[in-house]
Amino acid sequence: MDWRYLIALGSNQRHHRHGAPRQVLRAAIAALGGHRITVEAASPIVASTPLGPSRRRYANAAVLLRSSFDPDALLDRLKAIEHSFGRRTGGQPWRARVLDLDIVLWEFGCWSSPGLTIPHTAFRTRGFVVLPGVALAAHWRDPVTGLTLRQIAARLTRPRPLPKRGAW
Numbered sequence: 001m002d003w004r005y006l007i008a009l010g011s012n013q014r015h016h017r018h019g020a021p022r023q024v025l026r027a028a029i030a031a032l033g034g035h036r037i038t039v040e041a042a043s044p045i046v047a048s049t050p051l052g053p054s055r056r057r058y059a060n061a062a063v064l065l066r067s068s069f070d071p072d073a074l075l076d077r078l079k080a081i082e083h084s085f086g087r088r089t090g091g092q093p094w095r096a097r098v099l100d101l102d103i104v105l106w107e108f109g110c111w112s113s114p115g116l117t118i119p120h121t122a123f124r125t126r127g128f129v130v131l132p133g134v135a136l137a138a139h140w141r142d143p144v145t146g147l148t149l150r151q152i153a154a155r156l157t158r159p160r161p162l163p164k165r166g167a168w
Contacts, residue, residue: 043132
């Protein structure tokens with residue numbers, strides 16, 4: 001049986017062979033396809049500001065893929081691809097990295113195991129994940145909130161009212 005997944009990709013470090021972060025993402029998308037994984041669609045690559053201490057801007061994208069791997073096995077495959085691109089585990093969270101691959105959504109809803117929670121726990125607040133996801137799967141629903149990716153994106157991009165006078 002094949003399952004569909006929404007995967008977020010990010011890079012903010014050059015790679016010795018692939019080059020700048022945008023090219024790293026293109027190479028990672030190519031590396032995703034193959035053994036028991038089919039990349040069905042890839043979003044445009046967008047730029048985003050970093051979270052945490054890193055000062056380098058990120059290149060971000062999303063892919064919709066189909067795989068016979070269950071979520072834990074797919075995570076193992078994603079970690080192997082990250083490692084092949086030079087990603088090392090441990091150290092400071094949110095630091096500069098050559099490649100980050102995260103499972104955001106799975107077509108069958110929620111999944112929880114040691115080291116993996118689907119949906120990704122922070123995706124709803126991250127435009128650099130949601131907006132590329134909308135380009136591929138706007139109708140997919142967050143199994144926790146029931147909102148579609150399009151609705152989540154609208155909440156992220158909705159203009160916020162100015163505070164009342166004197167509240168500054």
